[in-house]
Amino acid sequence: MIELRGKAVADAHKAILQEKVAAVGDSVITMAVLLVGEDHGAHMYATFMEKTAKNFGYGFVLKELPETATQDEVVTALQELNNDAAVHGILPFLIDMLDPKKDIDGLTTYNIGLVTAGKGGFAPCTAKACMAILNHYDIPVEGKHVVVIGRSQVIGKPVALMVLERHATVSICHSRTADLAHHIQQADIVIAAAGRAHMITANMVKAGAVVIDVGINELDGKTVGDVDYDAVSTVASAITPVPGGVGSVTTTMMLEAVYEAYHARNVNR
Structure with missing residues (x-):
């Protein structure tokens, strides 16, 4: 099982961004x-x-x-x-x-x-962070079945569109989806963004699936994701931790977006 640590992704993006920022003088x-x-x-x-x-x-x-x-x-x-x-x-x-x-x-x-x-346009930074993690760890998206749990405009909907652009087959599930476990069990990649602590358990995830956990919840005084990390990590091929996963990349996506806004204005003068 590969732990998809966000710091490595953020550091790689920051290194490239620092070169771009340095170039603006x-x-x-x-x-x-x-x-x-x-x-x-x-x-x-x-x-x-x-x-x-x-x-x-x-x-x-x-x-x-x-x-x-x-x-x-x-x-x-x-x-x-x-x-x-x-x-x-x-x-x-x-x-x-x-x-x-x-x-x-x-x-x-x-x-x-x-x-x-x-x-194009600016996409929400958390959705971009999910894609950045998949890209950094060379996890293929094309042809894969991606199940997104959550339908918010901030994460669920945009990340579903972004993987669709990468030629994935996408299912969007949510709190009212009938037999949620059945849908998740079909996924090659699970993106959990529903905001419910440990709602996704090991029996819901097929062996070898990749799990991106966007959730940030408090449970028994600890910060946890939507995924039961300890249990699901025994069946997933790769999984993001919480904390230390998607959230670690989101702020870097924000920094990139500010640079892109600056660059777009100055290039188009």
Whole structure:
């Protein structure tokens, strides 16, 4: 059984990205986050992204508004970021008010449409992280049956479209799928993104399948995935751990997306 560690994937992508960033010279590639209110989790994530961006040599803009901010004030703040030529990528909040060219997590309707049509656009970074892991470990997708558990716009739907573009046969399952175990047992590759701790057990996975676990859940005081790692690792040929798997790659995909937004603007001048 191969453990698909995310750090190796992230490091490989960062090495390539560092060369690209170095080539832009004195220009500063900048990402921005807009926060409204005092949500602790959102502030922790913004702090983490600020540290990640600055450690990579990016600029970072944090725009904060109070919980009492009006809709007009929030829209104005977002439009200021949209119109700021020094900002290249924005983590989205008011999704369709965000400039699609700065939508680095691929959640505007415009980018969703491009990804759906197979015409580029920004795809959600977690979905890209799943693909990056498969690519890094040379796991073939073409001709394989991929079963995606979860239908969110952030992970399930886009990753299903991305493997479909790679000529996989795709089944999308979810919490209301009848006989979920039967569908998972047909999979050559399982991508679990339903958000339920240990919902996928060893008896659901066929011998030799590849398992990509996107889930982040708390169980008995520990962070675990949607997959019962200890049990499923005895039957899978390769599996991502949680933590240390997909999440380790997602932030690197975010950094790549900010560079792509910068590059697209400057190439098209």
